[in-house]
Amino acid sequence: MTLRSSLPFAALLLLLPGCFSNNRHQGEKLYAQHCSGCHGDEGQGLGRLIPPLAGADYLTDHRAELPCLLRNGQREVIIVNGVAYHNVMPGNKALSPAQLTNLLNFIETHWGNSASPRTIREVEQQLDACRVP
């Protein structure tokens, strides 16, 4: 009896890790894979060539535009913390709304950044409103 009643519980325990496993640090992994080469391991940027992400006013001032910026890239001069940067940033069309959400949530809560978390739904709506590049 005890064995039979504990069986579903054991099955549940086995299945549970599947729900959490990979996506937990997805934002951090995506950052390391796609962004850190230019923006640095700590979001520090590079001189006046690559803008920083750590403590960047652009992230808070243009919060709603960031999903489109990541998807379509950035070609014009961009002013971050009062400094003008003119390098091109390539976009990434392959990242899903969920991945962009995790990535932005990672960037916006590290290296002194402390924005409130985004939801996937919010990011999806912002992506739908992207200007056609």
Add this chain to the structure above:
Amino acid sequence: MLRRLLLLPTLAATLLTSCTEAPKQAARLPIMGERDVVPRADGGPADTVYAAVPAFRLTDQFGQVLTNQSFAGRAYVADFFFATCPGICPKMQAELLKVYKQFGQKPELAFLSHTIDPAHDSIPVLRDYAERLGVGTARNWHFATTGAHGEPTARDTVFQLAQAYFTAALPDKQAPGGFAHNGTFALVDDQGHIRGLYDSLNPKEVARLLQELPILLAEVDGRRKGVARK
């Protein structure tokens, strides 16, 4: 008895390796590339001729002409980049900047970054790049082009030069920015021999460059003093 016999070679091997490994610390850096053995006309022992960087003529961000002679008596670290590179260059130049911050004050060392996009990277672009990297006033870090005068062969010239420094660089429409290249740092001695190659994208390799640079600088220093004495 048999066991003792077996132990002997093991013991000998340990002793031998400890003997051969110890002097490695003080060893000179190797010379990269092919070497030629050239018989001497007078019948004396043959000379070994080591590979060296081929003759080049570049112009840097200050409009200054650079040839092999510009680096006589100095070692230099060379790499290949382009100003609009969205791929590996920022990482690579950030790593070279670390090396520069540690060794940039050494009079017997220079830095040489070649653009592989001479059509775009004019002298003003290179100067702007150096300033933006934070080394605008540095006279010993050259950002140089093979195409200061719009030479039609500039791109081929720099690709060939890259090959001589064991760096792969070629146009590639698929690659970010239109060029595929790898982030090799080449350490060149005062006589034009390449003494070390390091992958700038691998932190262990950059650490090895920082370790090996003083070994080469000591060697170069020794030669500089020798010349001064004469």
